[in-house]
Amino acid sequence: MNLKKYLSLTRAGIIESLQFRIAMLVMFAGNLLYLTVIYFLWRSIYASSGSEVVNGMTFSDTLIYLVLATALFGFMEMYAVWEIGRAIQSGKIVLDLLKPMPYRRYLFWSYSGSFVVNFFTIFLPTFIVVAIVTHGAIHMGVNLLYFVLAVVMAVIINYSIDFIVGTICLYTESIWGINIMKQVIVLLLSGATIPIAFFPEPLKTIVSYLPFQSIYNAPLTLLLDSGQDAVSAIKVLGVQLIWCIVMTVISKLFWKASLRQITVNGG
Amino acid sequence: MKKRGLGFYLRIYFRILAQDLKSKMSYRADFIISTIGMIFTNISGFVSFWILFRNFPSINGWGYYEILFLYGFSLVSLTPVQCLFDNNWSLRMYVYSGDFIKYCFRPINLFFYYQSEVFDIKGLGQLAFGIGTIVYSWGRIGLELTPLMLIKLIVFLITASLIMIALQNMAAALCFWMQNSFFVLDFVYRFRDYAKYPVTIFSPVFRFIFTFIMPIAFIAYYPSLVILRPGEVPILSWLSPLMGCLFFFLSYKIWMYGAMKYSGTGS
Numbered sequence: 340m341n342l343k344k345y346l347s348l349t350r351a352g353i354i355e356s357l358q359f360r361i362a363m364l365v366m367f368a369g370n371l372l373y374l375t376v377i378y379f380l381w382r383s384i385y386a387s388s389g390s391e392v393v394n395g396m397t398f399s400d401t402l403i404y405l406v407l408a409t410a411l412f413g414f415m416e417m418y419a420v421w422e423i424g425r426a427i428q429s430g431k432i433v434l435d436l437l438k439p440m441p442y443r444r445y446l447f448w449s450y451s452g453s454f455v456v457n458f459f460t461i462f463l464p465t466f467i468v469v470a471i472v473t474h475g476a477i478h479m480g481v482n483l484l485y486f487v488l489a490v491v492m493a494v495i496i497n498y499s500i501d502f503i504v505g506t507i508c509l510y511t512e513s514i515w516g517i518n519i520m521k522q523v524i525v526l527l528l529s530g531a532t533i534p535i536a537f538f539p540e541p542l543k544t545i546v547s548y549l550p551f552q553s554i555y556n557a558p559l560t561l562l563l564d565s566g567q568d569a570v571s572a573i574k575v576l577g578v579q580l581i582w583c584i585v586m587t588v589i590s591k592l593f594w595k596a597s598l599r600q601i602t603v604n605g606g
Numbered sequence: 607m608k609k610r611g612l613g614f615y616l617r618i619y620f621r622i623l624a625q626d627l628k629s630k631m632s633y634r635a636d637f638i639i640s641t642i643g644m645i646f647t648n649i650s651g652f653v654s655f656w657i658l659f660r661n662f663p664s665i666n667g668w669g670y671y672e673i674l675f676l677y678g679f680s681l682v683s684l685t686p687v688q689c690l691f692d693n694n695w696s697l698r699m700y701v702y703s704g705d706f707i708k709y710c711f712r713p714i715n716l717f718f719y720y721q722s723e724v725f726d727i728k729g730l731g732q733l734a735f736g737i738g739t740i741v742y743s744w745g746r747i748g749l750e751l752t753p754l755m756l757i758k759l760i761v762f763l764i765t766a767s768l769i770m771i772a773l774q775n776m777a778a779a780l781c782f783w784m785q786n787s788f789f790v791l792d793f794v795y796r797f798r799d800y801a802k803y804p805v806t807i808f809s810p811v812f813r814f815i816f817t818f819i820m821p822i823a824f825i826a827y828y829p830s831l832v833i834l835r836p837g838e839v840p841i842l843s844w845l846s847p848l849m850g851c852l853f854f855f856l857s858y859k860i861w862m863y864g865a866m867k868y869s870g871t872g873s
Contacts, residue, residue: 365789369796375812376800383666383807384658393661516639516728523643523650532654539660 344440345448352452363460370409370461377405394536399476401534403469404563408531408555410465411490414457415497415554417450420521423505424514432601443594447498454494482562485572489558492579497554499586500525502594509597530556550582615718622722630727640728648735651677651802666807671746672834673802678739680801680826681732683766687774688729691721694778698788701781701868709865716865717858747834755833762829765850769824770798772850775857782864801825817842824849 356363385391385398396404423446426432438445470477504521508514526532529551535543546552557575561567630637655677659670668676697720700706709720740759749755777794781787797820805813805823816823828843 362789365793369793372800373796376803379808379812380665380803384662387664387666388662511635511639512633513636513639516636516641516643519643520639520646523646527650527653532650533657537657537661539657542657 345444345451348445348448349451349455352449353456354452356453356456366413367461370413374406374409377409378402381405396534396536399473400563403473403476404534404559406465406469407559407562410462411493411555411558412526412531413461414454415494417453417498417501419446419450419498419501420505420508420518421514422446423502424508424518427508427601428512428514443502443591446502477562482564482572485576486558486562488576489561489579492576492583493554493558495583496550496579496586497525499590500550502590503586506590506594506597509601525551525554528552529554530559550586553579553582610714615714618714619722623725626723626725627727637727641731644728644731645735648681648732652739666804668804671743674739675743675747675834676804676826676830677802678736678743679763679766679830680798681736682740683763683825683829684770684798684801685729685733685736686767687770688732689726691771691774692726693721693724694774695791696724697778698781698791702785717862749833758832761847762832765847766825766829768850768854769821772853772857773797773821775861779857779861779864782868797822798825801827821849821853
């Protein structure tokens with residue numbers, strides 16, 4: 340695999356996303372407002388519960404979890420469903436298919452530039468602020484290594500899900516509806532809106548068998564749970580790896596099978 | 607220009623509406639999937655409250671069914687902006703491409719004609735879900751059902767939706783002055799997610815902001831107090847119909863001012 344041609348896509352992506360500075364600023368303000376609402380909501384939830392620890396999580400645990408989940412979302416979400424859907428509707432997909440690399444890989448690498456930018460502008464600042472404000476609630480040790488590994492796999496799983504859902508657009512001609520369904524399911528069942536620790540028992544069991552919890556819940560619990568041993572951490576990473584492989588294979592096969600179906604108007 | 611009556615505008619509205627629905631119906635799959643997607647979003651809001659209240663008995667003195675009432679109320683009051691004013695999202699494109707000029711040459715009210723061109727049907731799924739939630743929580747709280755209560759409910763639902771319409775109009779009208787106003791519109795759109803919480807959970811500073819600067823507390827909280835807590839209705843609740851009309855009028859004026867002043871691209 341010749342890495343150079345992929346890295347040139349990364350470079351183009353970085354330059355492209357640096358063009359939209361005002362958009363970034365507004366997005367930043369929106370995130371800040373969202374986090375403010377989250378803060379006050381959970382503060383009053385914990386205040387009315389009367390106990391410090393609920394389901395093994397204190398108020399600051401929950402808050403760090405949700406803040407970092409938002410930061411992760413800001414950096415992982417790549418709107419691939421929209422990109423694929425629009426490419427199909429406009430006919431641009433014909434040109435993309437002619438590129439000297441598989442479409443699935445092309446799309447991933449053309450997004451990798453915005454990964455880099457979002458990592459440095461959204462995730463890293465949030466992480467540092469959280470680490471400083473909470474005075475070492477984030478344990479600095481081997482868990483950081485687990486976290487990085489988990490995030491890399493989370494990105495791959497998330498991309499594969501996006502790609503599968505984007506492929507469905509080949510059949511439905513509907514982007515908005517398909518995308519909103521995906522987003523709602525992923526955000527709720529991955530624990531990005533409410534930590535999975537709060538889910539009632541049967542739901543927790545169901546969720547643990549689905550790929551979604553590997554996207555947000557797995558990296559965040561690996562990062563925040565300082566008392567874990569290496570075996571349980573490796574177990575979580577192993578589950579992630581299995582999902583990584585399964586989702587990648589499914590998305591590749593589904594795309595291959597669907598490509599024969601494609602009907603494109605013009606181009 | 608001759609003054610036209612309400613009957614004239616209503617007749618014209620339904621004629622334009624019929625055309626729009628006909629064109630939408632040619633993409634039937636998209637319509638069905640979008641409606642399901644909309645209902646998915648609403649159900650996920652419902653489920654997150656359900657999960658929260660499995661762990662905590664109340665939020666800031668508000669019980670499960672009262673919060674559900676707020677949620678249902680916000681869903682219903684957000685329906686008009688979704689259904690009737692959806693064309694605001696395209697305004698930026700029309701102004702940018704120069705196509706907006708076609709609206710300026712029609713012998714009817716510019717704002718009316720522009721907004722009537724699109725009717726977003728998927729909002730109806732949200733309306734149904736919202737009404738269901740209100741009815742369900744109404745029964746569980748044990749509120750009595752009198753004609754007076756019903757009138758109050760309807761009046762306050764209308765005023766609440768006027769506020770959101772006004773906010774969206776103003777955000778959309780920004781595109782007459784600046785480019786790339788999508789992010790402002792998206793920013794305002796995300797407000798609706800925060801409208802479903804009682805404003806008392808916030809600190810005084812944010813309570814002030816959410817009441818007077820970004821008046822999202824008027825979308826569900828202040829109007830619902832009239833029905834849920836008739837004993838402790840603040841003066842702001844009674845003022846909300848006035849606020850709603852005032853805000854709407856103001857946004858209409860700003861929108862029209864922008865439409866008269868903007869410097870369009872040629873076409």
